[in-house]
Amino acid sequence: MNNNNFKTFFDCGLSKIRAATFNSNNNNEIFYxxxxxxxxxxxxELKIQKIINSLxxxxxxxxxxxxxxxxxxxxxxxxxxxxxxxxxxKLKQTNIQFLVQEAKQQILKHYTNHNIVHIIINNYKIxxxxxxxxxxxxxxxxxxxxxxxxxLPTDLVLYYKNIFSKFNILVDQIICSSYTxxxxxxxxxxxxxxxxxxxxxxxxxSVISYFNDKIISLDVLPIGGNHxxxxxxxxxxIDLEKAEQKKINFGQNFKLTNKEDTSTxxxxxxxFARTEEILELCAKSIELNSYKLSKxxxxxxxxxxxxxxxxxxxxxxxxxDIDFLEETSKDICQSGFKFMEGLNKQEVVVVPKRQINYGFxxxxxHFFK
Numbered sequence: 543m544n545n546n547n548f549k550t551f552f553d554c555g556l557s558k559i560r561a562a563t564f565n566s567n568n569n570n571e572i573f574y575x576x577x578x579x580x581x582x583x584x585x586x587e588l589k590i591q592k593i594i595n596s597l598x599x600x601x602x603x604x605x606x607x608x609x610x611x612x613x614x615x616x617x618x619x620x621x622x623x624x625x626x627x628x629x630x631x632k633l634k635q636t637n638i639q640f641l642v643q644e645a646k647q648q649i650l651k652h653y654t655n656h657n658i659v660h661i662i663i664n665n666y667k668i669x670x671x672x673x674x675x676x677x678x679x680x681x682x683x684x685x686x687x688x689x690x691x692x693x694l695p696t697d698l699v700l701y702y703k704n705i706f707s708k709f710n711i712l713v714d715q716i717i718c719s720s721y722t723x724x725x726x727x728x729x730x731x732x733x734x735x736x737x738x739x740x741x742x743x744x745x746x747x748s749v750i751s752y753f754n755d756k757i758i759s760l761d762v763l764p765i766g767g768n769h770x771x772x773x774x775x776x777x778x779x780i781d782l783e784k785a786e787q788k789k790i791n792f793g794q795n796f797k798l799t800n801k802e803d804t805s806t807x808x809x810x811x812x813x814f815a816r817t818e819e820i821l822e823l824c825a826k827s828i829e830l831n832s833y834k835l836s837k838x839x840x841x842x843x844x845x846x847x848x849x850x851x852x853x854x855x856x857x858x859x860x861x862x863d864i865d866f867l868e869e870t871s872k873d874i875c876q877s878g879f880k881f882m883e884g885l886n887k888q889e890v891v892v893v894p895k896r897q898i899n900y901g902f903x904x905x906x907x908h909f910f911k
Contacts, residue, residue, distance in 0.1 A: 551878040553611040556744040562875035573600040607712040611719040615746035619760040625686035633682040656693035661890040664688040720748035726877035736838040742846030759831035767846025843867040
């Protein structure tokens with residue numbers, strides 16, 4: 543096997559790590575590994591090392607570089623609109639490059655503690671006409687770009703880079719996990735109109751909203767599945783480890799049989815109360831960024847949402863249509879692989895370094911390297 547054909551993705555969450563190695567030339571040759579649930583970050587390096595060893599053993603190839611999928615409660619998105627007058631001749635690549643580079647410099651200047659991981663052009667306004675994608679061979683006297691930047695904390699990026707460097711592994715590309723997953727699931731669902739993906743993690747919840755193929759917003763709330771665990775611990779007066787186990791058991795529909803255990807009904811009330819609060823906060827974010835629509839479809843995903851499923855929909859007090867996506871570790875890693883293989887047309891940055899046949903946006907990316 544040629545190691546150049548393999549691409550490895552690590553999705554590093556605060557409570558679970560998932561990884562996969564894909565052979566780009568053979569869709570059937572995929573190797574997966576994941577950690578058990580954890581909360582003690584002091585064991586993180588050991589868990590990453592075990593996954594690396596597992597992937598190398600199964601693939602019979604050394605892991606030399608990886609693509610890192612991460613999220614953070616401090617992740618942020620920033621929207622910028624910039625415009626430029628032109629001479630009416632055909633629009634050139636350098637005209638777009640100039641505006642994006644200027645926007646990028648503004649982000650780097652004002653958000654010094656963050657790394658830009660995604661640059662998305664949401665709209666091209668060319669002589670007062672809106673375009674989702676850049677048209678070919680068009681004359682232009684005035685152009686305006688609506689650009690969305692997705693950024694991750696610099697210290698978090700360096701933290702993971704340093705861990706992988708200890709194993710002589712280079713972090714090739716960094717992508718936002720929740721954003722990448724939402725694109726993959728959106729393409730699979732092929733929705734029309736407004737749809738929002740709520741990714742409930744350990745200590746954060748990401749809200750990514752789309753209108754058709756166009757991303758409207760990405761918002762991050764500092765609340766997640768661990769807050770449900772803390773509620774259970776506080777109300778039932780038990781330690782966090784036992785509270786987490788009760789939460790997991792509820793999600794797996796286990797029956798509580800011990801006499802000392804609180805009834806399933808009480809546990810359900812605790813879990814649903816916090817879940818409804820998270821959903822209401824997400825709904826406010828969606829309404830704020832989606833022109834206060836009365837109805838919008840919601841897809842709930844993430845490790846923190848696994849305590850629920852579509853059978854519990856009617857028990858949750860929430861006004862909007864909501865579906866629960868039962869994603870697996872394979873789904874998550876494949877989201878990263880699909881994203882890198884078929885870059886979003888609106889995406890300006892994050893292109894596989896080893897890609898050979900560069901198109902417009904791929905060449906565009908290297909302008910900013």
